[in-house]
Amino acid sequence: MISWQLNAPTGGPLSVLAIGAHPDDIEIAAGGTLLSLAGRQHGLRVRYVLLTGTPERQREARAAARGFTPGADLEAEFHDLPEGRLPAVWAQVKEIIEGVARSFTPDLILGPAPGDAHQDHRTIAEVLPTAFRDQVLLGYEVPKWDGDMPRPNTYFPLTDEIARTKAELLDEYYPSQHKRDWWGAETFLGLARLRGVECRARYAEAFTCTKLVIS
Incomplete structure (x- = not known):
């Protein structure tokens, strides 16, 4: 296993596009x-870009975006495309993502992984590499009923404190989801523990990186 230090090329704050x-x-x-x-000390x-969501759910996400990026320079952008129908509005998805690409050049992109079973996730994963060609693009995994978990090739180890804080913040910021039968710390920590085993850490989040050029 090869370890790679993630740093901004300029030595300043790392810039991240998180899209869902x-x-x-x-x-x-x-x-x-x-x-x-x-x-991290350099900031x-x-x-933060979301493509769907009711007003209530977007209010949750707006608070969560700040809660999960404490101290960061955060810009949040919300859209109201039809949930579950992103393939039908492919051109609008592409225009939104290309609009982000015209105004923001991130060091790292966190977005859905190719092959995700959910059609909305899969559409974003398809468009992202057409708009961003010179950034590190990590495809994330979302546990769901479909049982579509990928075989990841990139890991971000988490401390015990971070893993548990993540689970606590998810409950705090997304009360509308508490009724879901899959929702809860057991799911989030269970997956993180499994991914940690795969990279010799206690906990981890895992991603798929399709292409990476080392210079």
Whole structure:
């Protein structure tokens, strides 16, 4: 296993694009990574983009975005495309993502992984590499009924404190999801523990990196 130090090329704040189809996607999949990066001494700049969500769910996500990136320079952007129908509005998805690409050049992108069973996630994963060609793009995983968990190749180890804080913050910021039968600390910590085993850490979040050029 090869370790890679994630740093901004300029030595200043690391810039991250976190993009999701639905409120809570980003935090479920990469909340521990964001919390860890926000604690680094050189700072963090985050562009947080969601493509769907009711007003209530977007209010939750707006609070969560700040809670999972404490101290970061945060810009949050919300859209109201039809949930579950992103393939039908592919052109609008592409325009939103290309609009972000025209105004923001991140060091790292956290977005859905290719092959995700959810059509909304899969559409974003398809468009992202067409708009961002020179950034590190990590495809995250979202546990769900479909049983589509990938075989990841990139890991971000989490401390016990970060992993448990992630689970606590998910409950705090997304009360609308408490009724879901899959929702809860057992799910989030269980997956993080499994991914930790795969990279010799206690806990971890896992990603798929399709292409990476080392210079």
